[in-house]
Amino acid sequence: MRIISLASTVLFLLSFSTFANAEQHDFEALKNKYYADHPGKGKYADLWEPIPIQQYWNPVTFYKPPQTLKAEVKAADCVTCHKGITPGWVHAWQDSTHANLDEIRNLSSSDSRHYKKAKLEEIEAGLQKRGVLKKGQKLSEVGCIDCHAGVGKKSMKHHVDLRMPDRAACGECHVQEFAEAEAEKAQKWPQDQWSEGHPSHAMDWKANVETGIWAGMSQREVAQGCDMCHYQQNKCDGCHTRHTFSAAEARKPEACATCHNGVDHNEFEGYMYSKHGVIYETSGKADWDFEVQLKDAITKGGYTAPTCAWCHFEFNGEFSHNLVRKVRWAFNPTPAIADNLDHPWFEERKVAWIGTCSNCHSPRFSKAWLDTADKGTIQGLEVEQEAKKIVQKLYDDGLMVGQKTNRPAPPAPEKDAPGAFFGLFWAKGNNPSFVDRTHAEMWEHDLIKHYKGLFHVNPGGFTYSEGWARLMRRYTEIQDANTRIREMDALKKQVKALSK
């Protein structure tokens, strides 16, 4: 069994590598596919209109240059003007790698950033090959205009040509990373637990705009809050904040925190309270070298515990911007996953995880822990599924509080259902009822936090603070409400009978 798994893993890896290598040198094909795949406003486009801020979350579809400066500007003008208008941009860029390419070229081999020298040469070779640079030409810097109008541009019409860089803009130079990140779209689930390419950073904007309640709710300023994380499909600055665009920043756990925290997936908190996070806090912040590449983190960077990036970029010993290659429970424990963990697709990924953990734990410990986390997750799922039946029955019996008197339909394209996702973000009259909402939180918050706590090894997280103990509470609330509702219904019927 293990041998078969490993063999197919190897085959998979080979096919992936071929794929990745083939793509990495064809920027034009990558770019065309990137735009072809982009959903724009998505399938519910008729239901919503963008508000001004959204042009920054999805410049691909919405960005329009400002009309305040109707002029042709030269590359050097950007800094001259913006030093006064928006000094923060300029100073951040001036301290960045982009503004200091000569420093990179002169790095000694003992410098932990030395790998950037080769990367710069590779990028220049690519640009030369594609004719953006002349043969032998070097980049003097990556200036404002290169990203905001096009690599190598000398001038631009500010009111016409200005663009907010999308993934493809960064990909003009960073072809390898662009290819890796876009490769997430190739993910296929064995029993269609998720549709192709989901869940992933590479399709998170599509996932966002094609969520019914997001498209249907009238409070667009609240709805765009979702976009503020669900824009990785559109841009790279979610992890490499403009205008520093630091790799070291993105290697630190906090870089993931803005999106990966909170009631519905508390990965950051889980990590930080785990021993892994504690080691990062007590040793990593002061002593580890985040300038080294992830592949050298343990040997040269001094890491004595993993980070978000280290585990999730890694796959069978190699590191890439494709983060979905070891995904299994994928944000949402469901019977469709729980019942199929013995499928080779899932088993191979578990083997890959054992490999990851085995960098610092014995393979036996690693497997024992992953087995524990799987079984613990299923135990949580069972509680949620039992509660779900009670909620469904109340709905089927027409007994949800207010169901017959005051339960308006949710906004289109949503349709009414018990314990539905929409009830977390929309409410009117008795839709959702308390029981609906409680069940929605059970599967969308507590069960997910339970499993995230298990897999991120945060003991208090999955036992008492969140996870299991919260699932128990929701179950109690639903059972309690169910009993009270049915007792009231019975009493009403008795009174009705008496009134006749």
Added chain:
Amino acid sequence: MRIISLASTVLFLLSFSTFANAEQHDFEALKNKYYADHPGKGKYADLWEPIPIQQYWNPVTFYKPPQTLKAEVKAADCVTCHKGITPGWVHAWQDSTHANLDEIRNLSSSDSRHYKKAKLEEIEAGLQKRGVLKKGQKLSEVGCIDCHAGVGKKSMKHHVDLRMPDRAACGECHVQEFAEAEAEKAQKWPQDQWSEGHPSHAMDWKANVETGIWAGMSQREVAQGCDMCHYQQNKCDGCHTRHTFSAAEARKPEACATCHNGVDHNEFEGYMYSKHGVIYETSGKADWDFEVQLKDAITKGGYTAPTCAWCHFEFNGEFSHNLVRKVRWAFNPTPAIADNLDHPWFEERKVAWIGTCSNCHSPRFSKAWLDTADKGTIQGLEVEQEAKKIVQKLYDDGLMVGQKTNRPAPPAPEKDAPGAFFGLFWAKGNNPSFVDRTHAEMWEHDLIKHYKGLFHVNPGGFTYSEGWARLMRRYTEIQDANTRIREMDALKKQVKALSK
């Protein structure tokens, strides 16, 4: 419109500067006003008595020197004795600027603390002018006795003269900062949304002791917990912790965290999860120079994101300890603010905010975001206001659970009301009922966190973890309870009719 706004802003600034400059050189006037404005025990003074710990939160009104040492002590005696008794004080002070003034005098111009040299000279000039120092005399150090008895004292009666430094004590030297901080009291709201000077650090003790439930509750040890933040009116060590009194400390976001966190205004968490906070964590902690003044933070300090102090001290490009000059929603979104955002008072402040954000974002982006945050806040307010009507109606109909049988009045000076603030800190019998409490949390916790999440750019904070999604939950709970209560009431009436 914009032109008018800017013009009046300029006028406002001019008048403010004059005011500030006038005051900054008149310490005696400032001090007299400080004490004249101080409320002492406040308007509910008859209702409560201080407990011993409160002499430290409000030394202005309550502090009495200990009678353990009845002796005249010399300046040098302090360290000699306290090195043994309370070594932490002594060591913290010995490493502080106060104990090392000569080091300040010898700072090279390349040192980021160089500005302190001029500040020291300015302070000494002021003290000389006021006769505390002789002409040309320098401070040798700022020792224990200078703050705990009076600047320049040579000895003191420990049991008579010992004082805990209040704002005026710090202001003896730091006249400029004292004047800036006290200037908060001049804040006037255009339609009396808040009374004069509120909300502000400069009047937070008054706000505290004149809160009905604070004064009325019998658990004084719990009540004094409020004082532990609401003492900025009394002392400066809330931000510049004794006995280091570091400016750099107060420039770091954590300095604000003790008070600005939690269920009713989670500014710190909002910031830390925002991209701003993430940059502080990933770059700021290791690389920024917090010794530089805020005005040089971007250019010399290496800041690539804002901190609490940077945004809230700034006003039209200048930095001051008056933090209320850009306040708009002021802790508490209400219709009185929401309906008047087009008033010049609010518009000017929004223009000032656009200026703040434009240090690192385009003015168009800045305006788009602030518009989004305003509208999103109003959307949250609408949900809360709809729930409020339901709660009020239940109360008016006498249908709150236990309302007719077991709802004692709150302690004086509070008066009973539905969904009132007192219900967060006091409960007896069925006052508050679940519905009261739920509504109190809605306006006092969730709506505030919603708006704080928006303005501190914490997407998960205002969409799903707190804010909007919590408002939806409370709304659901109130609607659900309302329906159940009214169905029960109807059934009771039917049964009563049948019983006749």
Added chain:
Amino acid sequence: MRIISLASTVLFLLSFSTFANAEQHDFEALKNKYYADHPGKGKYADLWEPIPIQQYWNPVTFYKPPQTLKAEVKAADCVTCHKGITPGWVHAWQDSTHANLDEIRNLSSSDSRHYKKAKLEEIEAGLQKRGVLKKGQKLSEVGCIDCHAGVGKKSMKHHVDLRMPDRAACGECHVQEFAEAEAEKAQKWPQDQWSEGHPSHAMDWKANVETGIWAGMSQREVAQGCDMCHYQQNKCDGCHTRHTFSAAEARKPEACATCHNGVDHNEFEGYMYSKHGVIYETSGKADWDFEVQLKDAITKGGYTAPTCAWCHFEFNGEFSHNLVRKVRWAFNPTPAIADNLDHPWFEERKVAWIGTCSNCHSPRFSKAWLDTADKGTIQGLEVEQEAKKIVQKLYDDGLMVGQKTNRPAPPAPEKDAPGAFFGLFWAKGNNPSFVDRTHAEMWEHDLIKHYKGLFHVNPGGFTYSEGWARLMRRYTEIQDANTRIREMDALKKQVKALSK
């Protein structure tokens, strides 16, 4: 009174010191007692079976070497092989003190780790005395085999001899620390508020496995989550993470965070939001020297605020791994403690605390604060006790929701009771009901967080975010449910009477 207290404190200290000194040189006696005291599976051993991961949490009882490598391996082989298999271990160890004893021997007296030189000599002297080392023999390193098979071993049968180090394994060299930590077991409560030795790290595994619901629940993968903190009795790597085993790590507050956070005892959050934690964040992380011993923290380490370890290791000016010597409320405010705080046992400990705080606060301030915290804790306890009576009465009256129709017994050895602990981790049908669960959270979460917030000086924590304001909410929920349940019961009786 104070004099009596101090006198008995001195006597207590003398007896303790004698005890500790006697033990510290008799490793064999310590080890034998350690194993004799160890509960193994505990008194409910018949009710549960360990799952594979638990051999790592309790190697004392469950660990079996893997059978993958059936061979005799030499000391040098460990690193050779594991460098490839589990590189994280090897690199962490290579950077640790254990791998660099010569560096320790050559530390200059100005190095903050200089104290380790004497410690190493003391350890070697002990090993020589016990014949583990020859007279005059030095340790060349502490390698894998020394901990995983026995100090000084040259080779081992990997499949037979491999062990996971328990407390006694570390104690072979670190006899002093082992003795200190085990001394916690001698703790006796004056009125049996807790049984002997509890609560403590030294008996936390026993406390865990002898908790009814832990032993009785069927979800073993969830239950083992408790073990992940409750294993300090078994191992030392809860604070000194393998394979760095750093003292500096354990001196940082985050080292305690994995276990001391969350809904039922949020010490870490409380500390971090207190001014103490803020100073640690703003000054400590960058400037303090965590390599110095705790006793030199203020004088040489530059500490300007306390850490977890600093306060809890300290007792009357000395520092030790016995953390229970100042325990008073002990995780769980109950009347049995509240009513006996004037007992000398409690008073002496309070005096010791005043001494601790007086390192940085005046004794008067320290006492005023501790008095405030005691009284505030009792105020919270009173609210909980009032609610408890309501819950008990509902149960006695058979009126808990579903009590007569759908309240299954909890799994053995638990027995049914209102508001019981088991309801946080187990639920079936209407057991627990909402009211049970609410009361369980009141005493097990909110009251504890109230008192932890008070004693860790986190004002928002005990006033509004947790603690008092949450106790008010739970009280409100219980009163509200009680009124609704009793009104429903009365109505049912009326209808029943009408139906006759």
